[in-house]
Amino acid sequence: MSTPGAEPSQEGSLLLDDQLCFALYAASRAVTARYRPLLDELGLTYPQYLVMLVLWEQDQISVRDLGNALQLESSTLSPLLKRLEANGLLRRERRAEDERSVALRLTDAGARLRERADTVPLAIGDAMGLSPEQDATAKQLLRLLTTNVTR
Amino acid sequence: MSTPGAEPSQEGSLLLDDQLCFALYAASRAVTARYRPLLDELGLTYPQYLVMLVLWEQDQISVRDLGNALQLESSTLSPLLKRLEANGLLRRERRAEDERSVALRLTDAGARLRERADTVPLAIGDAMGLSPEQDATAKQLLRLLTTNVTR
DNA sequence: CCCTAATGAGTTGCGCACGACTAAATAGCG
């Protein structure tokens, strides 16, 4: 009859390749894999790189605010931050005005790493190979999706 | 001066919120989190659900072909498949014609689970809240991105 | 002022995800 595989994708389908969720899952892992060799040079994992991005933007942030920025739990961040501290990129210090809160402060090494990192976004943008319009559309749709899905 | 936060996003920026990679990372985790309560009812994790999708589509697939479909390494799949086998959803049997290869065969329980799972895609599609056009555009862009990024 | 509720960071347990490696089996070349 018709060409096999030419049927339209359906949202309610149980077929793997019809599902946006799988495209999302596969793309996320593929992008992370693309970052890996670049971040290896900096001695960072991908989540550690995200943490450093936030700290380069705003030093002395609390663990709480970092978690809000990255949408990660303290149970994920605490060990990760301990590793960054052990690698000499940041220090953790209890806030005097609120002993529950921990402020993250970049060390000199942590601040200097920014210069070596500033070629990374362009290299990745290049590898992604999307036009500025496609990039903007993708970001917009992914943010809408994230908003909807988190109620 | 100008309104803070009104500057255009840039691809080469080190700002977290400018980066497509973070939108992707956050969206992927948010979608997985949305699946969690639904999949808990089925006794599956999200990657286990993806494996079951493939098996419902094509029973008796090899670990190798499953890995190609999901883009996952055997080092990820082997323990995951062992858990699915322990939960009684599939059996692993060495192929007689090639003793290196392992065929995955659904048990009756594994096949029956499909019926309970067929409401999941619609529930998720609903939660995602994208129009059919947005859904199609997102899938298309994510696939393009995945292709580009994996060279 | 007390005392209970909340908040912030951390620990533990489990399941991915992947690189590096191993062992067994097969392919395929000389």
Add this chain to the structure above:
DNA sequence: CGCTATTTAGTCGTGCGCAACTCATTAGGG
């Protein structure tokens, strides 16, 4: 036919990611 290279699945170690929980500290109502 023999032997080496490749293929397939698996183990091990490390680092997330998150639920469930703990502990210390602070907020805020009676």
